[in-house]
Amino acid sequence: MDGRGPQRHQDLEDVIDVITASYDGDDEINNLDSADLPNKRAVITAFNHIMPVLYMGFYSTRALNRTNIRYALSEHLYPAQDILVEQICRALRYQERMGRVREKKPEGWSEEVVLRLFEKIPELRRVLNTDVRAAYDGDPAASSIEEVVFSYPSIQAISAYRVAHELFVEDVPMIPRIITEHAHSKSGIDINPGAQIGESFFIDHGTGVVIGATAVIGNNVKLYQGVTLGALSVSRDQTDGRRGTKRHPTIEDDVTIYAGASIHGGETIIGQGSVIGGNVWLTKSVPAGSKIFGRAK
Secondary structure, X not given: OOOXXXXXXXXXXXXXXXXXXXXXXXXXXXXXOOOOOOOHHHHHHHHHHHHHHHOHHHHOXXXXXXXXXXXXXXXXXXXXXXXXXXXXXXXXXXXXXXXXOOOOOOOOHHHHHHHHHHHOHHHHXXXXXXXXXXXXXXXXXXXXXXXXXXXXXXXXXXXXXXXXXXXXXXOOOOHHHHHHHHHHHHHOOEEOOOOEXXXXXXXXXXXXXXXXXXXXXXXXXXXXXXXXXXXXXXXXHHXXXXXXXXXXXXXXXXXXXXXXXXXXXXXXXXXXXXXXXXXXXXXXXXXXXXXXXXXXX
């Protein structure tokens, strides 16, 4: 000890007083109602229970067969249900208290939402299988389906999106975005849960991809790293919240968009089978079968 221990303690106490005083204002981030807000870590824990249900063979630490898989699924679905129901209830109560809910949900709504999500898991698994197959077929560097599931950040991001989207369409507040932003932080791929994305979707490499809330993507679409499906500048009072005016483009079936391309605007449609070259900027629609390279349009 250098004899300054008591002084350092007092210095820290003084700093804590200053920080505490900063919460006295009316800034939005001063919210202290943590007991009413959903818990981000709990939501991620619930999602981490759902991922093994989607890909059980890739997450299990023991051999699985039709005899014991039901038990293995139960190990994840029961805790996922308990956590999600509580966190959705928290998010809903908070939104209601803040006056952000247009219509109050009926008693037991959170439980029903979670059960409906779980009922959709077989269909989610079918669609995710098409995404995994698209990644394997679309990337000559992929040595196996197993490598794709284990290693590709796009599969992590797309899996999170597909779960979160089901909650989004149920009008669950906050939780869907927590799930997709968790995947964003892990993969570098930002997919808003409000986007509508078809089957056999592949994002190659992926880092820096941004897909906006009102984007619509058809089947068999392939994006490379750095692609943005974004909005033109729109003020908040021109939209209707999370289900507002369409601000992001529509990408029809069988389109390939190369690295760094930026496509913007709710009225912009990329026609079926088109190829958009790297670093192209588009704010206008292009017809089916277009090949757009070189200077931005």
